[in-house]
Amino acid sequence: MSADSNPSNAAAPVPTDFIRDIVAxxxxxxxxxxxxxxFPPEPNGYLHLGHAKSICLNFGIARENNGxxxxxxxxxxxxxxxxxxxxxxxxxxxxxIDGWADHCLGFKAPGAAPAAGTVNGLPDFHAAxxxxxxxxxxxxxxxxxxxxxxxxxxxxxxxxxxxVCDLSPAETEEYRGSPDxxxxxxxxxxxxxxxxxxxxxxxxxxxxxxGKRTLRAKIDMTSPNIWLRDPLLYRIRHIAHHxxxxxxxxxxxxxxxxxxxxxxxxxxxSICTVEFEVHRPLYDWILEHLDLPRPRPHQxxxxxxxxxxxxxxxxxxxxxxxxxxxxxxxxPRLPTIAGARRxxxxxxxxxxxxxxxxxxxxxxxxxxxxxxxxxxxxxxxISHRRLAVLRPIKIVLTNIAEGEVLTCDATNNPxxxxxxxxxxxxxxxxxxxxxxxxxVPPPKYFRLKPGxxxxxxxxxxxxxxxxxxxxxxxxxxxxxxxxxxxxAGGPNVDRKVKGTIHWVSATQSLDAEVxxxxxxxxxxxxxxxxxxxxxxxxxxxxxxTAKVESSLAxxxxxxxxxxxxxxxxxxxxxxxAPGKLVFNRTISLKDTWAxx
Ligand code: ATP
Ligand code: MG
Numbered sequence: 339m340s341a342d343s344n345p346s347n348a349a350a351p352v353p354t355d356f357i358r359d360i361v362a363x364x365x366x367x368x369x370x371x372x373x374x375x376x377f378p379p380e381p382n383g384y385l386h387l388g389h390a391k392s393i394c395l396n397f398g399i400a401r402e403n404n405g406x407x408x409x410x411x412x413x414x415x416x417x418x419x420x421x422x423x424x425x426x427x428x429x430x431x432x433x434x435i436d437g438w439a440d441h442c443l444g445f446k447a448p449g450a451a452p453a454a455g456t457v458n459g460l461p462d463f464h465a466a467x468x469x470x471x472x473x474x475x476x477x478x479x480x481x482x483x484x485x486x487x488x489x490x491x492x493x494x495x496x497x498x499x500x501x502v503c504d505l506s507p508a509e510t511e512e513y514r515g516s517p518d519x520x521x522x523x524x525x526x527x528x529x530x531x532x533x534x535x536x537x538x539x540x541x542x543x544x545x546x547x548x549g550k551r552t553l554r555a556k557i558d559m560t561s562p563n564i565w566l567r568d569p570l571l572y573r574i575r576h577i578a579h580h581x582x583x584x585x586x587x588x589x590x591x592x593x594x595x596x597x598x599x600x601x602x603x604x605x606x607x608s609i610c611t612v613e614f615e616v617h618r619p620l621y622d623w624i625l626e627h628l629d630l631p632r633p634r635p636h637q638x639x640x641x642x643x644x645x646x647x648x649x650x651x652x653x654x655x656x657x658x659x660x661x662x663x664x665x666x667x668x669x670p671r672l673p674t675i676a677g678a679r680r681x682x683x684x685x686x687x688x689x690x691x692x693x694x695x696x697x698x699x700x701x702x703x704x705x706x707x708x709x710x711x712x713x714x715x716x717x718x719x720i721s722h723r724r725l726a727v728l729r730p731i732k733i734v735l736t737n738i739a740e741g742e743v744l745t746c747d748a749t750n751n752p753x754x755x756x757x758x759x760x761x762x763x764x765x766x767x768x769x770x771x772x773x774x775x776x777x778v779p780p781p782k783y784f785r786l787k788p789g790x791x792x793x794x795x796x797x798x799x800x801x802x803x804x805x806x807x808x809x810x811x812x813x814x815x816x817x818x819x820x821x822x823x824x825x826a827g828g829p830n831v832d833r834k835v836k837g838t839i840h841w842v843s844a845t846q847s848l849d850a851e852v853x854x855x856x857x858x859x860x861x862x863x864x865x866x867x868x869x870x871x872x873x874x875x876x877x878x879x880x881x882x883t884a885k886v887e888s889s890l891a892x893x894x895x896x897x898x899x900x901x902x903x904x905x906x907x908x909x910x911x912x913x914x915a916p917g918k919l920v921f922n923r924t925i926s927l928k929d930t931w932a933x934x
Contacts, residue, residue: 352402355697357638361399361607370606370633373405374444377431378412378480378596378610381423381580383652384667384674385430387688387709391643393431394692396609397439408444408603410478414595416579424580426667428477430675434685444603446476480599481581487590487598488542490628491553491571495534499627500571501527502537503554510552513559514567521559521567541574544587548574553588557623565620569593597621598628600635612639612699640697646706646862648673654870663874664858668912670922671858671878681855682898682908682924687716703863713925714906719753721900725762725795725840726886726921728852728904730769732815732844735800737822738766743846747826748796760889764797764820767844769885771903774839775816777805784837786816793838795902799824840902847885850919853910854880857931890919903927 352358361373375396379385385393400407409431413419435443494500503526505513515521529537541551553572561567571594576587597620600608608621618637625634642650649655650673658664658672667674670681678688691712695704725748738744744764749757770786779787786792791801797820804817823830856878864873886901893899895911905926914920 353398353693353696355640356699357395357607357609357640357697358399358402360638361403364606365403372604373400373403373607374408374603374605375400375405375607375609376408376410376444376478376600376603376605378410378599379427380412380415380418381420381427382415382418383423383656384426384676386650386652386655386673386675387645387648387678388643388650388673389430390434390675390688391692391695392609392611393434394689395640395697397435397442398692399607399609400442401439405442405606406444407439407442408478408605410480410599410603411581412592412596412599413479413481413579413581414590414592416575416577416589419580421580426676430679433679434675434688436685438685438689444478446478446482478599478603479581480595481579483595483599483602484582484586484590486602487595488588490598491538491590491594492535493628494555494571494624495538495553496531497627498531498556500534500553500555501529502534502541503527503552503568504550505552507549510570514564515559517562517564521564523559524554524568527556527568538572541572541588542586544576546574548576550574555594555620555624555627557620563616563619565593565617566623569620593617593620594624597624597635597637601625601630605635606633608635608637610637610639611642612701613642615639639699641699641701643692643695644701644703645673645709646703647857647859647864648706649859649865649870651865654865657871658858661871663871670853670855680911681922682717682895682906683713684716684720684898687713690716706857707929707931710925710929714927717898717900717906717924720751721898721906722750723748723752723902724887724890724899725842726850726852726884726890726901726904726907727769727771727840727842728854728882728884728901729772730885731772731775731813733768733770733800733841734815734817735764735766735768735820736803736817737819738764740766742766744797744822744825746796762796762887763843763846764794765843765845768794768841769844769847770794770839770841774837775802775813777813784835785839786818786837791821791835793824793835794820794841795838797825797841798822798828799833799835840904842885842887844885846888848888848891848919850884850886850890850921851913852882852884852907852921852923854882854923856880884921886919886921893919893921898924900927 377393377396397407503524505524513522552570554568557566559567570591572588572590575589578584621637668676668680670677691709746762746764747759748762749759774785776783776787786802788802791799793799799821800818802816802818806815808814824833858878859873860875861873864870893909895909899907901907906924907921910920910922
């Protein structure tokens, strides 16, 4: 993709899909003063690449329409939620939208007081577009709306649209029926408004134990849509909440809290994944039966992202972390955003990928190769070229004196409009990749072999004169002559040999730990079976001590490097330190799985 068609660039063409078409129609009809979307994660795990797609869609629409996108924690189930997740989600979202859509991020006004004015006819609770890191800028929490949601519940009861039910969870399940079997009315369905108000107030006051009573919407127990069979709105849970503490012992359910949170924030387009399509009638029912003034939010559904060789289920990701199959949520092998960042995947590559996979209604499996292609394309443009030898074998250039240093110019990035260079030291002893030498070469082997010639990139042609071995027959070094007339500026610079290999000086280089990551699973759909852990790739991480050129001493995690002929690498943000370099392989240069 050329720079111009890059969706991350300001002047880029706007992507199109069925949701954006709907938004465009609403904009054309001036249906809303402002387009407002939201990204509503439940803080019960780390975000993954599937969430990245949703973030790119919601923030993308806000960005393209001069609108706003709220980060809202859908935190209605305190049993599974934690502050660690709240914090990681904020970090990940900000990282993904930084410099692209951060100006659309809606924040709660300090103190949660309405800011001046309204948004889409509602009091504006936003401090509009506070820059990331602004003091007092708070994301939204569904739990901040608990008092308002409680008031709405009282309204539904007063209007005869909700009742307190004493059926146990098992009985409730039994009464609900199944898709092909209508449900039965609860014996508590016809309680008087007064009794319902009394019981619900007492539920809230903490008079009843967990599971004793629920608040249910009074809709239709025979509806073909099971979600309309008197769905639960509130349940009793005597449990502390990470955001509201002990203030509540009744908690609203997702379907009840979500539409109303959208409404309270002035959300116009509430975008979720297709499994919620069947919940949409309930979303609308609640808003309608509260007689909320327009504009009301509307729900739209798109297909989840599913990538081959990956697992996106939070429940399963938690197992991988807790059972130590990986080293934490930011393990570079995980499909988490934190893992991707640590692995060196640029936020822009994720955004470009979200753009390329597009938005549809149809569930499918996206080939990981498509993601890797986008990633390589992005890295190719931005990476500094460097020389590094992962599995070194020593070469002695017998015609270069000990202590002599010949300087070669190496190109930093040939993709740049005006590529710059850096000096590389060519010395008597250098390292090459052990796989670039074969004592008994296979046919058409163009790298180094006894008596053969090869070019050391940016330096000169060398010839292998002698193979030195130890008592066990292991090759310890190769004695070669350098044809210095083939160096840049030399008379024979144009002399051709078939192979060019990378190398580093043995005396002017550094040791670095290099972590070679591969796919975490060996099969395309590891999630297809419950026992997914049996598909874990035993070779998903290999650690080598590499020799890298000295200029990498100042490498930082903010930069991307291409180790020539090897792959794309980044400095590990956690374990690397001055004097102890650690690199992560983001991805190899070529798709090594395509051959398998
Ligand atoms: P769970 O509900 O099981 O905890 P979840 O993946 O749905 O998991 P949420 O925190 O509810 O997690 O997700 C936040 C938002 O991200 C939702 O709007 C959801 O639809 C969207 N989302 C989740 N997974 C994907 C995916 N694979 N592709 C695209 N969007 C996704
Ligand atoms: Mg969810």
